[in-house]
Amino acid sequence: MDYKEIQKLIADFNDSPSRELEITTGDFHIRLSKNKVSQPIVQAQASVPSAENRTKNENTPVLPVEGNKAEKPGKTIDSPMVGSVYLQSEPTKPPFVKAGDQIRKGDVVCIIEAMKMMTEIKSEVAGVISKVLVNNEELVEFGQPLFEIEEA
Numbered sequence: 001m002d003y004k005e006i007q008k009l010i011a012d013f014n015d016s017p018s019r020e021l022e023i024t025t026g027d028f029h030i031r032l033s034k035n036k037v038s039q040p041i042v043q044a045q046a047s048v049p050s051a052e053n054r055t056k057n058e059n060t061p062v063l064p065v066e067g068n069k070a071e072k073p074g075k076t077i078d079s080p081m082v083g084s085v086y087l088q089s090e091p092t093k094p095p096f097v098k099a100g101d102q103i104r105k106g107d108v109v110c111i112i113e114a115m116k117m118m119t120e121i122k123s124e125v126a127g128v129i130s131k132v133l134v135n136n137e138e139l140v141e142f143g144q145p146l147f148e149i150e151e152a
Helices: 005-014
Strands: 020-025 028-033 043-046 074-078 084-088 108-114 118-121 128-130 145-151
Touching: 005 028, 108 145
Parallel strands: none
Antiparallel strands: 020 028, 043 074, 074 145, 084 108, 108 118, 128 145
16 A cells, blocks of 8 residues: 555544454555554564574574673564654654653653644653654654663
8 A cells, every 4th residue: 555545544544433443465554543552552572582592493593792792672662553753742842752761651752643633652661762763753654663662
């Protein structure tokens, strides 16, 4: 689906009495909901098994690790919808969060606009923002990581 088809789908969904819609075709997946977010939006990132945890028959490559220090995979706050992400409430205001900020569960980290509706995205965990993975006003996809968090 292209961007215009997605916009039309969202508009039709907003005008319909349906509360949820999920479509999967090939490698495309979209989930629309008029309900409160029912699933946690913080998910652990996948990691490659270490050499000690792999069996000899696995063909999975071992990624090189600098200085024998395995980087601890963080968690991410992912986009629950397709839309434009806003990292600040107004153009002249500071961002909701930036790298290095301490956040609590329930803190607003950004806003996503879809079809002129603004949705506050809140953290499901407490921790420290380690990376902001999107730019202000960027179009984001469903499930796209927005922030990396080191849990407290």
